[in-house]
Amino acid sequence: MKVNRTMDQQRTIHRGQFVADWPTYAVDWAGDVYGCVLVGSFADDGTNKIEILQMQPTQLVHSIATAQLNYPATQVQWAPHKITGRDSGNIPFNLFASTGGAFQLWSIEDGVVSALAMLKQKNTNVLNDVEGSTAPTTSMDWNIIRREIVVTGSVDTTCVVWNVERRIAQAQLIAHDREVFDVAFLARSADVFVSTGAEGSLRMFDLRSLEHSTILYEASSNGSLPLLRVSANTQDQHFVATFHLDSNTVHIIDIRFPGVPLLNLAGHEGNINCVKWAPGSRNICSTGGDDGQILIWNTTENGTLFDAKTLALYGNMKNNTCRQLNESIFFWSAEAEVNNLCWSNDAEWIGACWGISFQALKV
Template identity: 35%
Template structure:
């Protein structure tokens, strides 16, 4: 992307596009650092019958190829997809997790993804309150944390298939969850708060931010893995991105306010603690470089990309940090940074 605040009309070799037969929402990149990286995309059909397509991205030929044998049906639209953060070797199993009605794990075996477990966080019912999101702990990869509309966050030991702990985290629906360290996670909720939890002290949580407008839900949360002091969140129906420093709660250290419509997704750079991308209903993906001191007129993005319609989802993959993935309408696009 050009390093300017002008709209980037990217040359064709800087954009790779996949056209799906369905509207897309969830997406994830595998962590294998070889030529054939997997990209999983989930359909967004308002129906029980949905599907996950697994594409291969070849960064030498710049192609995204669908492989029908890797695709599989999925109940309801997946709210999130994630590949195992640490496949130990190229030959190790490729595991993909999804959230919707349950947390599901799939294993790549003989060129097909096979379901290995369905995890239900409800102790009292065979049904589970819908899961809004989840995050895979990259320090302790047997741990996955899920967030649910029933106000809980559930920490799973996926190797044993058991609940490690379940916390009533908020007063209202929990919309997103993100790990910071091995036993520390944060969550955001319809109650308008960002809370940090430490599994060594399950009775307490720390509120580090609350919506300035009472009861304005916080929808997404992204923890800066390069500098754990910083996280970012977005508010419902808001065009700004709020940057938080957990050492100075309640007051944002920056607010990024150049979107012209609601922001839907945020992702920190996997390689730089000062770069973040945001995308929204204004069809734009903006890359920001956070200054050490913000000027009086706010911060301008360093590059702007315009998509064909509202951008619903965004990923900045650790194994391919030169590319950003966005989903809009029925398209997945990879943008060369």
């Protein structure tokens, strides 16, 4: 699909670039523009790393520390900021975690990164279970209410709920029929998370009752494509965004009405690789893809994503047709395929990984 965009929609890329010697992939931004950014490599030679970057007032980005890894980090994440009066964990703010070959905890202090722990889950595949083995982890999400809780997804079809304060696995469940590709806690929820899997389903779990799950969205049974990523809206726990392998369309799902997307975002000319809701916003999200485009979307219609008119339409799900947006509110053109995105906590900046670069983009 050819998308026509105007010069008014295009944003200029200024400074704020870090060029590495390796492909960049996993990324997370702590704090505002001058907060630290985690950027993970994706190399197949066994010499991977996580670079900790910081942007100066001159908008020059430089590395302040490095963590060494054998396998590429599939995801990196800083410990979330404490929410006054709603926090139950005693977790330091210089802590971060990574998934990949294993779920690992790290800390950084005075420019030195320390490996704190490698947390291993039990391999559920008995045929391949050997002493000390662990199934590779594909994704993670840190609970912002109970900051001691992290959920991870794995290629062995399971999700594991970790207590990182005690450094133990609280629960392990078979979440999907095939590999788990991504996980995310719903906005401001201490207990509910969603996951996507290789069999093409989006599922919801509650830590208070893990023996049950809800299928929120599932591709057609004939030739289902994996759902690669899921991003939970940061303000409204009813909305999540996901997309299929080899697709240029993001599906916005309302968990109150499983089965049919509320909205499709279809502005990319190539396959989508990432989607992220903006912090502190109910209606703004970003996407990046193989077409080298980073798109910013406003999902509202007349000021609300889910108004009374739409609610009436959803009264009869069988007759509902999904709304579709084809045009973003603005965009950047990258120098290569966009591998991953993150937002600064104040939503003033986006961090993008493309090729061998990390680029900070002013929204």
